[in-house]
Amino acid sequence: MATLNPPLAAPGSGVGRSVLRRLGESSALPILAVVAVLILVWYAGAVLLNWQTEGDRLVSAGAPYTGLDHVLATWSAKRPVLPAPHQIAVELWTSIATVRPTSPRSLLFHAWVTLSSTLVGFAIGTGLGILLAVGIVHSRVLDKSLMPWIIASQTVPILAVAPMVIVVLGNLQITGLLPKAVISTYLSFFPVTVGMLKGLRSPDVMHLDLMHTYSASRAQILGKLRLPAALPFLFASMKVAIAAALVGAIVAELPTGAVAGLGARLLAGSYYGQTAMIWAALVAASVMAGLLVWIVGRAEQIVLRRTGGRA
Amino acid sequence: MTGPALSVRRRPWLSAAVAVGGAAVLLGWLGNGALGAAFWVLTLLVWLAAWRLAAQLAEMPLRARSAARIRDVAVPLLFGLTLLLLWELLTRGLAVPRILLPPPSEIAATFAASLPILWADFAQTFLKAVLAGYVLGCGAGFLVALLVDRSPFLKRGLLPIGNLVSALPVVGIAPVMVMWFGFDWPSKAAVVVVMTFFPMLVNTLAGLDAAGAMERDLMRTYAAGHGATLVKLRLPAALPFVFNALKINSTLALIGAIVAEFFGTPIVGMGFRISVEMGRMNTDMVWAEIWVAALAGSLSYGLLSVVERLSTFWHPSYRKR
Known part of the structure; x- marks a missing residue:
């Protein structure tokens, strides 16, 4: 063991260390x-x-208490300024497991409301994003005139417009899922457009030339060369888009008077000073965001493997 | 890729004349009531002319660099103006209720009439909350990235978590921050700090790895220490990433501050004004506030782009211009 260079293949040498190192x-x-x-x-x-x-x-309760009591009290406060992690876990448990998923007291119910508008908005946004990208790739006018505005559209803090969109659509008798989905759409189309545009332009000149020598039509070039080449870009931007769609759905729930959804839960928690409720909703939203991004990632792996990509 | 250039190069002045003249006639027409089918036909004609003009400009083969640059500004400008014109014509021509969508002329009038209020809101939300939070959040993210960079263990632990947090709906902490820091702007600034911290952290960490192995080896042969390598090689190489984070954050910061105001605020601020005026159905005031937000967002983005251009002039992405 004292040698400077122990033989590499010595049986059992450095097993414990290698496990640690791998970790x-x-x-x-x-x-x-x-x-x-x-x-x-x-x-x-x-x-x-x-x-x-x-x-x-504790002072107003009158009973004597030690420093330890005081510390423990801060972790089990009824109305904590910052609830301890286990209090949030308890709140999550009671609001998920002890009430029926269909009752408005259940966190699952609110999560579902938010999830549904997120998914609708994400689907529309992705479709719109792909359409815009295809249009921009094929039309120089669109590229020159629309692209700067698409970029500018994202410097507008759209979430600020959320209340107006909700109220305006409400006036048109459009309520419920759709107005929230509109906000999600607006937030999610941009990453898809930009990513898809990059992807559609990613095939190199050699491949495009090859398609030309086959006398392929524009539609064929699009379907057989550009779209497959754009798939990795599409998935990367879909991961960004679905997270943005969730944020849009949550914020869109704030101004409606907040009946249902995780955003409503946040608002109710802040009105009634129920910090554990706010944090539980935040945890639920975070878990949902993580899951959604993970699902898109899985879909990416499956699709890319099917199409022969190296993912 | 597009069709033969000959067909569109013909007479851009004609489409320009039709577009401008038609627009003038249409706007005059609006004031005189009684709109018939002819009005909408002319509207369609003006739209087509504007589209054609944009196409002609876009296809125009320009040799001079300055001319090409003017064209790159003119085409989107034309698009924007057409959109404004159509918005004005449609809302007034179809008598769309003002609550749904006020015409741009009315928004502009409201904008001009309520400049003091708009300025007060802007000062409260942008100059106080957004700027303070942005500087603190971005600065903290940058410094923490420099520290974390020294420990590979921490880096491997923080990077995935930072990436995860960047995808989370961080705006949700707004009610918590309002509870902790009160109704005035510090609570909004706190939301902005939390929102901007992680994108900055993740991007800076990625940027610090951007310098190539060759260059690093070169620094090593010069016997450059960590500090010298950082300042002379890795930070400059990280600049594009840092600016990317700064740009992302400039939008996030404005969103964070405005949304945080929905949860409680003194009686001034852009988010406050938006929710209150919406409750009163003063849509034109809401739109004026949105214009302020859009202007502030676009200007800060543009400013960042200029600074980026000046400080990363060596980057390959600028070479072709």
């Missing part, structure tokens, strides 16, 4: 470490932020 080289261990630190910071933050209010409560 260190994959990102599982670092991620777990970071998450653990975050949770610790969270608990510490809960102590700090709830210290004042809980202290006041």
Whole structure:
């Protein structure tokens, strides 16, 4: 063992270390470490932020208490400024598992409302994005005149317009799912258009020339060369788009008086000072965002494998 | 790719004359009531003429660089003006209820008449909340990225989490921040900080890896330490990524501040004005506020682009111009 260069193939040499090293080289261990630190910071933050209010409560209760009691109290406060992670977990559990999924008290019900408008908006946005990209690739006029406006459209904080869109469409007797989906559409079409445009222009000149020598029509070039080449770009931008669609759906639920949906849950929580409710809705939204992006990623793998890509 | 250039190069002045003249006639017509079928036929004609003009301009073979640049501005401008004209003609011609969609002329009038209010809202939302939050969030993200960069372990742990958080609906923390920091602008700035932090962190980390192995080896042969390599090689190489984050964040920041105002605010601010005037059905005021937001968003984006251009002039993407 004291040699400088131990033989590489010596049986059993450095097994323990290699396992450790593999753990260190994959990102599982670092991620777990970071998450653990975050949770610790969270608990510490809960102590700090709830210290004042809980202290006041303990003092007014009159009974003697120790420092430990005080710390524990900050982690189990009725109306915490910052709820501890386990309180959020309890809130999630009670609002998911103990009530029927169809009742408006269930988080699943609200998540479903948000999810449905997200998906509708995402579908329309993706379709619109692809259509625009195809149009821009084929028309120089569209490229020159429309493209700058598509980019400019995203510097407009569209979410600010959300209340107006909701109210205006409400006046036209369009309520419920569609107005929220409109906001999601607006947010999700842009990444798809830009990504798809890049993808449709990605085939190199050699391949395009080859199609020309086959005397392929524009539609054939589109269907057999450009679209397949654009698939990886499409999926990459769809991941961005679906996250944006979710944000759109949540924000669109704020101004409607907030009847149902995760955004409504946020608003209700902030009205009634139910911080655990807000955080539970936030966790639900985050989990949903993660799942949606993951699903798009899976679809990407499957489709690219089917089309012979190297994914 | 498009058809023979001959057909469209013919007489752009004719389409320009038809478009401008027709537009003038149409706008005059609006004031005199009684719109018939002829009005809509002329509208269609003007639209087609404008489209044709755009096509002619787009296809025009321009040798001079300055002329090409003017054309690149003129075509989208033409498109925008046509859109404004159609908006005006349709809303007034079809007598669309003002609550649904006010004509642009009316929005402009409201805009001009309520400049003090708009300025107060702008100062509250943009100059205080957005700027403070943007600077703090982007600065913190950048500095943390520099620190994290020194530890590969932390980097591998933080990068996936940062990417995940960038995809999360972070705006949702707005109610929490309003609860913690009160109704005035600090709570909005806090939302902006959280929203802008992670995109900056992730992009800077990616950018710091952008310098090639060759260049790094070269720095090593010069016996350059971490600091020198960072300042002379890796930070300049990371600049395009940093600017990308700055641009993404400029939109996010405005959104964050406005949305946070829906959860509680003193009686001034763009988000506050939008929700209140919408409740009163003053759609023109809402649109004026949106124009302010669009203007602020576009101007900051443009400013960032100019600064980016000046500081990353060496980047290959600018070479062809």
